[in-house]
Amino acid sequence: MSNVKYEQAASASAASPAPGASPADVNRKSFEEKRRLWLDIRRDKYLYLLALPGLIFFLIFKYVPMWGILISFQNYSPYVGMLKSEWVGLEHFIRFFSNPEFLILFRNTMAINFMSLFLFFPLPILLSLLLNELRSETYKRIVQSIVYMPHFLSWVIIAGLTFLLFATGEGLVNKLLAAAGMERFQLLTDPDLFWLMLTAQTIWKEAGWGTIIFLAAIAGVDPQLYEAAKMDGANRLRQMWHVTLPSIRSVIVILLILRLGDMMDVGFEQVLLMYNGAVSEVAEVFDTYVYRVGIQQGQFSFSTAVGLFKSVVGLALVMAANTLAKKFGEEGVY
Secondary structure, eight states: OHHHHHHHHHHHHHHSOOTTOOHHHHHHHHHHHHHHHHHHHHHTHHHHHHHHHHHHHHIIIIIGGGGGGGGGGEEOOTTTOTTTSEEOTTHHHHHHHHSTHHHHHHHHHHHHHHHHHHHTTHHHHHHHHHHHTOOOHHHHHHHHHHHHGGGGSOHHHHHHHHHHHHOTTTOHHHHHHHHTTOOOOOOTTOHHHHHHHHHHHHHHHHTTTTHHHHHHHHHTSOHHHHHHHHHTTOOHHHHIIIIIHHHTHHHHHHHHHHHHTTTTOOOHHHHHHHOOGGGHHHHOOHHHHHIIIIIISOOHHHHHHHHHHHHHHHHHHHHHHHHHHHHTTOOOOO
16 A cells, blocks of 8 residues: 555656756656556556447537537528528527516526426435335335336326326316316416426436435445444434435535536426416426427527527536535535
């Protein structure tokens, strides 16, 4: 261990030139860094080769398409292409921010996401804690399989099940209420319940799947911590509160930061499938607006400007949350 620490200290001192070093020394240090990097690549060449397909995927499908954001500053025409389209600067952004629909879109998007953040995000953590307390491995695996299954259903099936259960005329729940002499439940056409319905669908579909990361983090907790807590007289609830949760706190913080980066995104398929005229005032979000304006109306530059706005806000939220997390002593994402 002492040799490893010595080598790390030596490499660190070699990487940073001493104050007042000559240009030749700086060049020599730079050459040594490049040489050391090349030796590391040669040593781990198979690991880099294994990661190559993933890197190529992100390069082709994530980074190369980013050049498309340039059309948000143009009056893009598919017939003349990006290079010959007219540049208009911030015209589309000014039009978007001055549009009366902007505040409605912003309100609906943020309201749905905040409701999901406060109601959905804690549930996988709670479910993971409860699953971890199960002593029967067979029963635990059965429960895990059951709560995982909804994740693999498409939103089309989820929307179909919702209509079959809660449709005003033919829904099973409303038929039972009518048979019992009670008033029918207007879930699908009530604007006051639309955001809650979307959140409930997300919870049912994704809460079980979200436990995978938290269960993996819990599995890495040192068992000796639980033994020490037992010796101090802590019951299982106290062990969860004082041992398990603090041990997975860094994972919770990282996932929370990443979740904040998606605050401007709402499940497009989910909202589009549950959309109807009665709830249009609370159902129109940035994603459906981009689809309606960009795809149906062919305003490619304007819809790209909307998408760029969403990305910038998401990036700002991630950076702010990461900075705040580091101030409180957490690791953060970067």
